[in-house]
Amino acid sequence: MSNRSYSSQPKSVVIVGAGIIGATLGYHISRRAGMTVTLLERDLPGAGASGHSFAWVNGFGKDPRAYHTLNRRSLDMWYRLAHQLDADIGIHYGGEMRWENDPRRATQLRQRVRQIQTWGYPCRLITRAEMLALEPHLHPGDVLAASLSEADIHVETDTFIDVCLRRACEAGAVVYSQTAVTGFVVRDGSIAAVKTVDAEFPCDVVVLASGVQTTELASLAQVQIPQQQSPGIVMKTTPCVEVLHNVAVIHAPAIDEKHQHLHLRQLSDGSLRIGQGTQEGINRDDSQQQADALLDRARAYLPTIGDARAIPTPVGYRPMPLDGFPVLGFTEAVPNLYVALMHSGVTLAPLVGEMATLEIVDDVRVDWFASYRPERFSVRSSG
Ligand SMILES: Cc1cc2nc3c(=O)[nH]c(=O)nc-3n(C[C@H](O)[C@H](O)[C@H](O)COP(=O)(O)OP(=O)(O)OC[C@H]3O[C@@H](n4cnc5c(N)ncnc54)[C@H](O)[C@@H]3O)c2cc1C
Structure with a gap:
């Protein structure tokens, strides 16, 4: 049961970061009726970890088994995503x-x-x-x-991100490059708008798909998402x-x-x-x-x-949560703040893009993400 204060049919989603995760999410959310999507990227799309990645899509070295299975599911989803996007997305098959x-x-x-x-x-x-x-x-x-x-593949991330953003824009999304998010307007415990140097973007939901900068951005909303340097x-x-x-x-x-x-x-x-x-x-x-x-x-x-x-x-720099596993879901402290932070994001992009969209648009909790919720890092102060 959701404890979020906004309607269960959010309309306006601001995604912070246009790496492979933000771009895939932008594509999926913008396809849904009634959704408006704004992507804010401080650099150029793909300039973060996605552009530095080896981009091997695999479940080979992933442990324990549940995490292997998550990666394996996503690997299998690449084929359908390629079909849906209906363009050259830079996939190389062959194992x-x-x-x-x-x-x-x-x-x-x-x-x-x-x-x-x-x-x-x-x-x-x-x-x-x-x-x-x-x-x-x-x-x-x-x-x-x-x-x-x-079944393993590799992906040219620049090409893939470009196609996702193009399809998202065709569905009405707006992408702002070289537009850094600097803070949030918080009202009644939820984020009412996302701030950049010279604008505010009102929103029903904010998605942090901001790679290594996710920790710093989440802390602006008093949410702890610790990472290790990698x-x-x-x-x-x-x-x-x-x-x-x-x-x-x-x-x-x-x-x-x-x-x-x-x-x-x-x-x-x-x-x-x-x-x-x-x-x-x-x-x-x-x-x-x-x-x-x-x-x-x-x-x-x-x-x-x-x-x-x-x-x-x-x-x-790999986005690398402190325990090495993805951080996925709405935060308890700020109920309309959704975090999507992970290593192996190239492997996981199809699954995260599609399943996080179910959580954000349809207000469900996908149990595949149950072990990866942001709250596992919460330190509750006694004061
Ligand atoms: C060396 C290396 C090898 C890797 N090898 C693999 C591999 O073989 N297979 C695999 O699956 N994964 C691999 N990874 C991991 C994978 O690349 C990442 O998990 C994935 O790219 C993460 O994507 P992302 O979109 O979450 O983050 P990013 O690509 O980092 O995107 C985040 C975006 O947010 C933007 N941003 C940050 N702060 C702000 C702000 N304040 N305002 C607006 N925008 C902001 C950044 O500019 C960036 O573009 C590797 C990573 C590295 C570095």
Whole structure:
């Protein structure tokens, strides 16, 4: 039962942030009859974490099982969203291939594959010959274990965000770029308007889809949404010939103890995105030297990368709630303030966009979000 003071049919929704989450929500909400949607973006759409992401859509490394299932559901929803948007949204199909050259890690990979197979994830062990049949130009080195997660994809986030915002605007939404939210007008405990430097936007509901800045914005409304700092780097290159022919993403092993795993995907313009370590790994070295060294390591596995050059790519900050899990839902303290904050937002965007729309427009509580409510961080003062 909702304790919100506004009507159960909100009309006017202001979304703060036009990253992948704000854009997907903007698309879904604006399709609903009677809704008016305003998106306020302080920079350009996609300039936050979404534009720095590796954008691998997966459930492979997600634990515990309930969180894996959430990601898996969203992965499956990408296909329908692509159909609905009816445009090139920058999806690359083909799955994720990985392999290991170290006995301990090979054992871990075999165990993980068996575990997620029992969870119904379309992942299987493959032989070296199968790897080379999929990617004939790959020089994998020693292969002690290899796997293919066939449903995994990657997404060109700029293209996807652009399409979502275009469709939202066609349905009547208004997007303001380079318009930073600076505060809220609070009346009777709810947000009556969202403030920017030179305007106020009256609203029935405010959605914070503001990535790492969500914590600061929520605190302006006296709501606590703590985050941990999670810097990471996904390096960009100049375009090169097609280096991956069938799979969308590869994870290659470390060449020695001193190095981390490497992950790579290729965009439609031929440029590569390369990262290292895990999906949550901390990385702050955005020097050209580091980027060149990473590209050299990738070239050892994929010599067809040829003379592509590493483009300096600054550190990106993952929106990362303190416990690592999404924060989704209306807040108790400010009943018309909705928070949508998460890591793995590229994977989760279709599910969050559609299910949060049910919560915002239809005033229901989707039980898939039950473990991820904002109140888990509330510290009630005794005074
Ligand atoms: C290095 C790295 C690798 C990643 N790899 C993956 C991956 O492989 N798979 C995956 O699923 N996820 C990955 N992620 C995480 C994923 O990219 C994020 O979870 C997702 O992009 C979050 O989207 P968002 O829209 O919530 O946030 P953002 O994209 O950060 O968007 C928030 C927007 O809010 C705007 N904003 C902030 N403050 C204000 C304000 N005051 N007024 C107006 N606008 C404001 C910002 O400018 C920004 O555009 C990765 C992230 C990083 C950084």
